Amino acid sequence: MKAHKDLDHFFAPASVAVVGATPNKAKGGYSIIANMLESFGGPVYPVNPGRTEINGEKCYASLRDLQGKVELAVVFVPASQVPGVLEDGAAAGIKAAVIESGGFAETGEEGRELQDRCLRIAREGGMRLWGPNCTGLVNTDPLIFTPFIRFPDLRTRLQRGNLGIIAQSGMMAAGFMMQYLLTGFFKVSKACAIGNKMDVDEVEVLAYLADDPNTEAVVAYLESIGDGRAFVEVARRMAGAKPLVVLKGGRYEESARAALSHTASIAGSDEVIEGALRQAGVLRVHDFQDLMDLGKAFSLNPRPFGAASAEGNRIAVVTVSGGGGVVASDLARDNGLSIPPLREETLEKLRRVFPPWMAPGNPVDIWPAIEQNGFDAFSGSIEAVLADPGIDGIVLLTFASRIIGAFPFEELGEKMRRAGKPMVSWVFGDARFFDTYRDSMESIGAPVYTTVRSCVKALAAYLHFGRWSRLEAGEPVSG
Amino acid sequence: MKAHKDLDHFFAPASVAVVGATPNKAKGGYSIIANMLESFGGPVYPVNPGRTEINGEKCYASLRDLQGKVELAVVFVPASQVPGVLEDGAAAGIKAAVIESGGFAETGEEGRELQDRCLRIAREGGMRLWGPNCTGLVNTDPLIFTPFIRFPDLRTRLQRGNLGIIAQSGMMAAGFMMQYLLTGFFKVSKACAIGNKMDVDEVEVLAYLADDPNTEAVVAYLESIGDGRAFVEVARRMAGAKPLVVLKGGRYEESARAALSHTASIAGSDEVIEGALRQAGVLRVHDFQDLMDLGKAFSLNPRPFGAASAEGNRIAVVTVSGGGGVVASDLARDNGLSIPPLREETLEKLRRVFPPWMAPGNPVDIWPAIEQNGFDAFSGSIEAVLADPGIDGIVLLTFASRIIGAFPFEELGEKMRRAGKPMVSWVFGDARFFDTYRDSMESIGAPVYTTVRSCVKALAAYLHFGRWSRLEAGEPVSG
Numbered sequence: 030m031k032a033h034k035d036l037d038h039f040f041a042p043a044s045v046a047v048v049g050a051t052p053n054k055a056k057g058g059y060s061i062i063a064n065m066l067e068s069f070g071g072p073v074y075p076v077n078p079g080r081t082e083i084n085g086e087k088c089y090a091s092l093r094d095l096q097g098k099v100e101l102a103v104v105f106v107p108a109s110q111v112p113g114v115l116e117d118g119a120a121a122g123i124k125a126a127v128i129e130s131g132g133f134a135e136t137g138e139e140g141r142e143l144q145d146r147c148l149r150i151a152r153e154g155g156m157r158l159w160g161p162n163c164t165g166l167v168n169t170d171p172l173i174f175t176p177f178i179r180f181p182d183l184r185t186r187l188q189r190g191n192l193g194i195i196a197q198s199g200m201m202a203a204g205f206m207m208q209y210l211l212t213g214f215f216k217v218s219k220a221c222a223i224g225n226k227m228d229v230d231e232v233e234v235l236a237y238l239a240d241d242p243n244t245e246a247v248v249a250y251l252e253s254i255g256d257g258r259a260f261v262e263v264a265r266r267m268a269g270a271k272p273l274v275v276l277k278g279g280r281y282e283e284s285a286r287a288a289l290s291h292t293a294s295i296a297g298s299d300e301v302i303e304g305a306l307r308q309a310g311v312l313r314v315h316d317f318q319d320l321m322d323l324g325k326a327f328s329l330n331p332r333p334f335g336a337a338s339a340e341g342n343r344i345a346v347v348t349v350s351g352g353g354g355v356v357a358s359d360l361a362r363d364n365g366l367s368i369p370p371l372r373e374e375t376l377e378k379l380r381r382v383f384p385p386w387m388a389p390g391n392p393v394d395i396w397p398a399i400e401q402n403g404f405d406a407f408s409g410s411i412e413a414v415l416a417d418p419g420i421d422g423i424v425l426l427t428f429a430s431r432i433i434g435a436f437p438f439e440e441l442g443e444k445m446r447r448a449g450k451p452m453v454s455w456v457f458g459d460a461r462f463f464d465t466y467r468d469s470m471e472s473i474g475a476p477v478y479t480t481v482r483s484c485v486k487a488l489a490a491y492l493h494f495g496r497w498s499r500l501e502a503g504e505p506v507s508g
Numbered sequence: 509m510k511a512h513k514d515l516d517h518f519f520a521p522a523s524v525a526v527v528g529a530t531p532n533k534a535k536g537g538y539s540i541i542a543n544m545l546e547s548f549g550g551p552v553y554p555v556n557p558g559r560t561e562i563n564g565e566k567c568y569a570s571l572r573d574l575q576g577k578v579e580l581a582v583v584f585v586p587a588s589q590v591p592g593v594l595e596d597g598a599a600a601g602i603k604a605a606v607i608e609s610g611g612f613a614e615t616g617e618e619g620r621e622l623q624d625r626c627l628r629i630a631r632e633g634g635m636r637l638w639g640p641n642c643t644g645l646v647n648t649d650p651l652i653f654t655p656f657i658r659f660p661d662l663r664t665r666l667q668r669g670n671l672g673i674i675a676q677s678g679m680m681a682a683g684f685m686m687q688y689l690l691t692g693f694f695k696v697s698k699a700c701a702i703g704n705k706m707d708v709d710e711v712e713v714l715a716y717l718a719d720d721p722n723t724e725a726v727v728a729y730l731e732s733i734g735d736g737r738a739f740v741e742v743a744r745r746m747a748g749a750k751p752l753v754v755l756k757g758g759r760y761e762e763s764a765r766a767a768l769s770h771t772a773s774i775a776g777s778d779e780v781i782e783g784a785l786r787q788a789g790v791l792r793v794h795d796f797q798d799l800m801d802l803g804k805a806f807s808l809n810p811r812p813f814g815a816a817s818a819e820g821n822r823i824a825v826v827t828v829s830g831g832g833g834v835v836a837s838d839l840a841r842d843n844g845l846s847i848p849p850l851r852e853e854t855l856e857k858l859r860r861v862f863p864p865w866m867a868p869g870n871p872v873d874i875w876p877a878i879e880q881n882g883f884d885a886f887s888g889s890i891e892a893v894l895a896d897p898g899i900d901g902i903v904l905l906t907f908a909s910r911i912i913g914a915f916p917f918e919e920l921g922e923k924m925r926r927a928g929k930p931m932v933s934w935v936f937g938d939a940r941f942f943d944t945y946r947d948s949m950e951s952i953g954a955p956v957y958t959t960v961r962s963c964v965k966a967l968a969a970y971l972h973f974g975r976w977s978r979l980e981a982g983e984p985v986s987g
Contacts, residue, residue: 131876136865198831200875200907204936212939252831276835283847284837315838317936318959352677352731356755358763359794368762386615396679397610428679457683457796460691480797 035157036229036237038125040168040219042101043071046092046123048114049105049130050075052083057129057177058105062086064174065103068183074099092117099123103165103175108132111161112146119154126151127175128161129199134225135162144227151228163224164199169217170243176222178203190216192328193244195234197223197252201317214321215328218243232259239267245331246272248324250317252279254302261305268310269501272327272494275311276320277302310497312490319486326453326476326487333498334451334491337421341496341506343369344488345414346392348426349399354392357424357455357481364489368392371417378413382406408437408444415448421495422488425454426481429462436466442473451491453477455484514636515708515716517604519647519698521580522550525571525602527593528584528609529554531562536608536656537584541565543653544582547662553578571596578602582644582654587611590640591625598633605630606654607640613704614641623706630707642703643678648696649722655701657682669695671807672723674713676702676731680796693800694807697722711738718746724810725751727803729796731758733781740784747789748980751806751973754790755799756781789976791969798965805932805955805966812977813930813970816900820975820985822848823967824893825871827905828878833871836903836934836960843968847871850896857892861885887916887923894927900974901967904933905960908941915945921952930970932956934963 050062058077065073066084073086074095080088089095092102092114102118104111108130118126134141144161151158159165165175169189180186192215196202202222218241221234231251238244247267254260254277267273279285280299306313314320337343344366348354358368371379371391379389382398382405393414398406414420427433445452452475456466467477478484496506529541537556544552545563552565553574559567568574571581571593581597583590587609597605613620623640630637638644644654648668659665671694675681681701697720700713710730717723726746733739733756746752758764759778785792793799816822823845827833837847850858850870858868861877861884872893877885893899906912924931931954935945946956957963975985 136863140865196831198829200829201831201936204829204907207936207938250831252834278831278834278838280838281841284834284841315835315842316959316961317832317835318961350677350679350683352675352680352729352757353796355731355757355763356794356796359757359759362760362763363794384615386619428683457680457686459686480795482795482797 035125036233038101038157039127039159039166039229040173040237041171042125042173044074044098044100045069045071045173046074046076046089046095046099046102047105048076048092048102050077050083050088051080060177060179061103061105061129061175064176064180064183067181068172068174068187070171072098076102092121092123096121100125102126103129105129105177108140108143108161112143112150115147115150115154115156119150119156123156125157125159127159127165129163129165129175129177130160131162133161134227144225148227158228160224161227162199164202164222166222167217167220169219176203188213188216189243190218190328191243191245191331192217192324193238193241193247194220194324195223195231195238195247195249195251196221197226197231197250199224201250204317215325218245226255230255232256232263235260235273236263239263239271244271246324246327248274248276248320248327250276250320252277257301257305261309264306264309264311269333269494269498272331272490273311274314274320274323274327274490275306276314276317277306280315312493319483322478322483322487323490326490327494329471329474329476330451330491333495334422335449336492336495336499336506337417337450338369338419339506340367341421341499342489342492343367343420344422344424344492345371345417345420346424346426347411347414348392348394349396349428350426351392351394351396353426353455353457353481354394357426357485358392360481360485361424361489364485366485366489366492369419371414372419375413375417379410382409404436408441411441411452412444415444415450420450421492422451423453424484424488425452425475427454427456427466428458429456429466430459431462433462433466436469438469438473445474451475451488453484453488453491455479455481514604515712517580517636518606518638518645518708519652519716520650521604521652523553523577523579524548524550524652525553525555525568525574525578525581526584527555527571527581529556529562529567530559539656539658540582540584540608540654543655543659543662546660547651547653547666549650551577555581571600571602575600579604581605582608584608584656587619587622587640591622591629594626594629594633594635598629598635602635604636604638606638606644608642608644608654608656609639610641612640613706623704627706637707639703640706641678642701643681644701646696646699648698655682667695668722669697669807670722670724670810671696671803672717672720672726673699673803674702674710674717674726674728674730675700676705676710676729678703680729683796694804697724705734709734711735711742714739714752715742718742718750723750725803725806727753727799727806729755729799731756736780736784740788743785743788743790748812748973748977751810751969752790753793753799753802753806753969754785755793755796756785759794791972798962801957801962801966802969805969806973808950808953808955809930809970812974813901814928815971815974815978815985816896816929817898818985819846820900820978821968821971822846822899823901823903823971824850824896824899825903825905826890826893827871827873828875828907829905830871830873830875832905832934832936832960833873836905836964837871839960839964840903840968843964845964845968845971848898850893851898854892854896858889861888883915887920890920890931891923894923894929899929900971901929902931903963903967904931904954906933906935906945907937908935908945909938910941912941912945915948917948917952924953930954930967932963932967932970934958934960
């Protein structure tokens with residue numbers, strides 16, 4: 030494995046040059062330099078032979094004019110000019126370059142040769158290369174943001190977070206970035222768009238994130254895994270300690286062929302990949318939304334929950350809708366979860382808040398109890414279920430309405446913390462109150478989703494990670 | 509099968525009484541009378557022995573005071589009072605009653621006896637009963653809205669639509685209603701929450717919707733199917749003509765047991781149900797979101813698309829992200845779709861807008877072409893693929909950004925109409941532009957989703973319905 034400490038040159042450089050910087054706001058080179066000047070903590074040098082000044086900053090003709098001053102170069106010029114830029118960089122003593130330009134191996138033989146030339150120059154000059162054909166990287170601490178997409182007010186908008194993101198495709202990486210920047214869907218430590226990965230690859234980045242104290246969980250969208258053995262080695266090291274979720278496309282022959290043409294990857298046999306990921310405790314998903322949903326779940330709760338039952342997959346469904354409870358139970362079973370009967374002492378507690386005609390069970394249909402006893406019945410029922418020694422986690426189905434603000438969220442959070450069990454929630458009903466509910470629930474560590482499926486998948490992921498953590502600790506896990 | 513024409517008494521009564529009407533805004537009886545007074549076209553009579561006036565309207569002590577004046581009674585009083593109300597109604601000559609109150613068969617033996625008593629009174633008095641334990645029904649033409657949830661400005665907000673909804677669980681029906689009322693997710697013709705269905709049941713309602721000219725597609729959430737043979741008979745009648753999507757919970761033994769306790773249903777064996785639904789061409793889904801997603805798809809396009817290929821399941825993925833194309837292809841394969849190579853004449857057209865280094869294929873990765881030729885390349889590529897005689901439909905993956913407004917939506921719509929092929933779209937990227945993109949695309953008949961999975965499922969549903977329509981027409985379908 031490569032010395033991934035080199036990656037500090039990318040994630041925490043002392044100084045940065047932007048080659049291809051321009052004052053033309055329609056160009057990516059403008060976005061990069063404008064973002065950098067606004068957000069980067071150290072010196073930022075625009076480089077463009079056709080300009081003398083950009084956004085009030087002196088512009089340099091070449092990296093050679095910045096001898097010894099630059100640690101990292103961000104390069105966004107036509108592919109044919111990149112080798113020259115790298116020669117300049119090597120001569121100027123830069124340590125690393127993020128090449129965002131396209132037009133390399135993904136465009137055929139000529140581009141592949143160009144890529145090889147870049148790599149030779151870098152190796153001879155002692156430089157590490159990131160990309161090409163990508164949006165580069167983001168670090169939220171210390172702040173660096175290389176993508177060629179303009180984000181004003183990065184310093185205030187880019188909040189520190191604990192989730193590491195790896196995305197091979199630049200467009201997808203940009204999509205992720207938009208999501209978390211604009212919606213606060215999750216908070217990121219580092220986001221890495223690795224593109225053609227001619228030098229720095231998914232294994233090295235993953236190893237870096239595995240050791241990064243700011244990164245507590247990782248989601249990765251990969252189109253290919255170059256060195257499967259090395260990848261699994263890092264994944265195994267993370268198993269049970271730092272959650273890792275992977276979306277790897279190309280599961281069928283025809284889609285694998287499509288992956289091959291894109292980002293110039295060689296796709297391995299999916300059966301091998303599937304087996305390797307499973308043995309390394311990696312959670313595999315098949316849609317971008319699933320990757321983001323689990324990113325949110327693990328960003329909220331990166332550390333494993335202790336399992337109550339020996340099997341570690343036994344859940345309760347607490348629901349305001351009997352029908353919702355049935356559908357959630359089906360989906361839970363689809364996802365390898367079990368919905369066991371509750372213990373007698375739990376049922377006894379539930380009977381106290383349930384109407385006499387209603388026998389409590391699992392799913393716990395709490396609507397009649399709420400109708401009779403108000404929100405006290407709601408939180409009382411959840412408390413009883415959380416205390417059940419045979420239950421590992423809870424799916425909560427809630428109807429959002431005007432009265433949701435009166436719900437005792439903090440009290441519930443305290444009960445969850447004491448029980449040490451995960452809870453996830455589906456919300457439906459009056460969409461005007463979804464945000465209030467979601468913000469309140471997520472502030473107490475319970476992620477909220479708007480499909481039952483995502484909700485159940487998130488709980489299954491928590492419990493999967495919990496079981497791996499017990500396995501790694503040498504504790505027995507049955508079932 | 510019962511004479512479902514009786515249901516006109518519910519969906520289009522000449523006059524309505526609300527029994528349990530109250531001026532107390534915290535009560536459901538207020539919501540019902542307030543909604544009715546604002547929205548119903550004919551006379552509305554509040555009934556409550558404890559009041560003389562409600563919202564400025566004279567209040568009657570009993571249905572007996574309204575001899576011959578009332579066609580439909582909406583009843584929301586404690587369960588024990590319902591038989592008396594029905595006796596009054598029978599004496600006053602009412603034709604039908606929606607009983608929204610809970611406390612019947614779902615609460616045990618005593619409630620079941622109460623329910624039987626109600627049924628006897630109704631049969632003797634020549635009345636039809638809807639419910640109990642439900643929110644009743646909605647018709648958008650003529651307008652009637654019985655749920656005990658307050659919706660001000662119903663007359664303007666409740667738009668006419670073409671989608672019929674059946675939901676056994678009241679809470680879920682309410683959730684659906686919120687969705688469509690507040691977000692315009694889809695437009696409804698009739699929404700039916702059938703609750704304990706002691707008289708009017710899912711079969712009769714489905715038969716009514718099957719014959720209703722305002723209803724062009726139906727989505728149903730069912731917890732039980734009482735008379736499977738009759739249900740399948742109606743479904744078979746709809747097959748290939750009016751799309752029918754069903755969510756039927758209780759697929760496992762433990763969840764089926766839970767369904768049994770809720771709404772007092774007897775759940776049949778899921779294997780039998782699965783087989784029967786499949787043979788009747790019904791689309792079955794497993795999550796509420798899927799039901800709503802397909803409701804939107806069929807509300808936009810209720811009539812079958814003609815298939816181009818013999819198999820009728822061959823699609824193209826047109827994408828701005830190579831990686832997105834790979835993931836969409838995987839999910840398409842998961843859903844029984846095929847992603848065949850494009851015809852030579854199609855590839856030739858694509859080559860004209862693609863950069864020389866890029867060989868077009870399926871998925872059609874159009875980003876490099878857009879970079880080179882702008883949005884013309886985008887719509888040109890879609891046009892070429894729509895014209896391919898081996899392609900039945902398109903999944904379009906788009907990145908939303910500021911420039912999306914410049915996209916030639918109407919031109920695209922014209923091309924889709926001419927080709928007679930379905931297109932569905934996933935949108936990602938800058939969420940601030942999702943609404944613009946969705947509204948524009950859906951105005952030309954292409955539903956937009958924010959997960960690739962829903963997008964692929966919607967296209968699979970269109971093509972499934974198309975194949976059934978050809979089968980029903982006696983045309984051959986291979987594969």
